[in-house]
Amino acid sequence: MKHSHSHRHPAAKSSAADTSPKLWCSCDIESDIRRARDVEEAILSLCEMHAYTERDLFALKLAVEEAIHNAVRHGNRSDSSKQIHIKYRVTPRRCDVVIADEGPGFNPASVPDPTSDQNLEQTSGRGLLLMRAFMNNVVFNEAGNTITLTKFNDSVRRQNRNQVAFG
Amino acid sequence: MLKDKETSPIKLTREGELTIVEFTVRKLLEENEIAEMGQQLTSYVETQLKPKIIISFAGVDHLSSSALGTLITVNYKVRERDGQLRLCSINPQIYEVFLITKLNKLFRIFPTMKEAKESLEKPSQ
Numbered sequence: 001m002k003h004s005h006s007h008r009h010p011a012a013k014s015s016a017a018d019t020s021p022k023l024w025c026s027c028d029i030e031s032d033i034r035r036a037r038d039v040e041e042a043i044l045s046l047c048e049m050h051a052y053t054e055r056d057l058f059a060l061k062l063a064v065e066e067a068i069h070n071a072v073r074h075g076n077r078s079d080s081s082k083q084i085h086i087k088y089r090v091t092p093r094r095c096d097v098v099i100a101d102e103g104p105g106f107n108p109a110s111v112p113d114p115t116s117d118q119n120l121e122q123t124s125g126r127g128l129l130l131m132r133a134f135m136n137n138v139v140f141n142e143a144g145n146t147i148t149l150t151k152f153n154d155s156v157r158r159q160n161r162n163q164v165a166f167g
Numbered sequence: 168m169l170k171d172k173e174t175s176p177i178k179l180t181r182e183g184e185l186t187i188v189e190f191t192v193r194k195l196l197e198e199n200e201i202a203e204m205g206q207q208l209t210s211y212v213e214t215q216l217k218p219k220i221i222i223s224f225a226g227v228d229h230l231s232s233s234a235l236g237t238l239i240t241v242n243y244k245v246r247e248r249d250g251q252l253r254l255c256s257i258n259p260q261i262y263e264v265f266l267i268t269k270l271n272k273l274f275r276i277f278p279t280m281k282e283a284k285e286s287l288e289k290p291s292q
Binding site for chain 1: 270
């Protein structure tokens with residue numbers, strides 16, 4: 001990833017370390033969404049520290065909740081002997097969260113469009129749509145049991161846009 | 168208050184022929200709370216003839232897709248009983264969730280409680 005040091009966001013001082021592998025944190029938790037809340041809190045407080053916008057925080061909470069819910073319910077089928085593996089990295093510019101379950105995986109392309117008229121009253125199947133809508137990037141591994149969520153810090157992006165416009 | 172359970176994230180209040188549903192939690196994410204909400208609302212609806220229900224999202228700042236699923240079930244039950252359901256006071260971020268999922272086409276959503284009440288049919292003379 002290329003870095004630009006032109007922006008003057010206060011948190012951007014550490015941007016040289018954006019790609020450092022040391023910034024990744026990882027943990028393994030039981031198949032229970034309540035166990036994942038501590039990790040979620042840690043991710044969100046790092047984002048807050050880097051002045052991510054309110055909307056970024058809302059989007060991340062929503063997407064991480066949905067991804068962990070899917071990993072617990074659909075991936076590990078709530079099997080308490082299976083674990084969820086979470087890895088995250090928060091930099092001033094972007095937040096990446098990788099969530100892996102121990103299930104066989106699935107084909108994301110096989111999920112029907114929940115917004116079509118015939119599916120509008122289905123009571124499930126909206127998690128993936130919401131994650132894709134609120135994140136900048138959502139990627140699955142080939143097996144379909146690991147999801148990577150990426151959200152850019154919109155306050156830095158806005159500031160960069162302003163500097164391009166007025167600088 | 169018609170019914171209240173410790174795990175329930177909602178509070179039901181009767182106002183004449185209207186039933187107002189309010190949330191007692193800011194985050195509608197816990198599976199057990201969502202299940203309790205669904206159970207409480209559907210069993211309430213089943214006791215009513217042509218229920219008129221307004222669900223206010225005032226104070227709610229997060230909800231999961233499971234909660235949306237439960238609201239869809241409640242909407243279906245209300246329709247089955249020939250009733251009317253309105254949603255109101257949804258914050259802009261949560262409203263975006265309704266727009267993305269196109270559930271704004273399924274539910275009748277109003278900015279305020281006042282507008283939700285006005286939208287309900289007046290009792291027949």
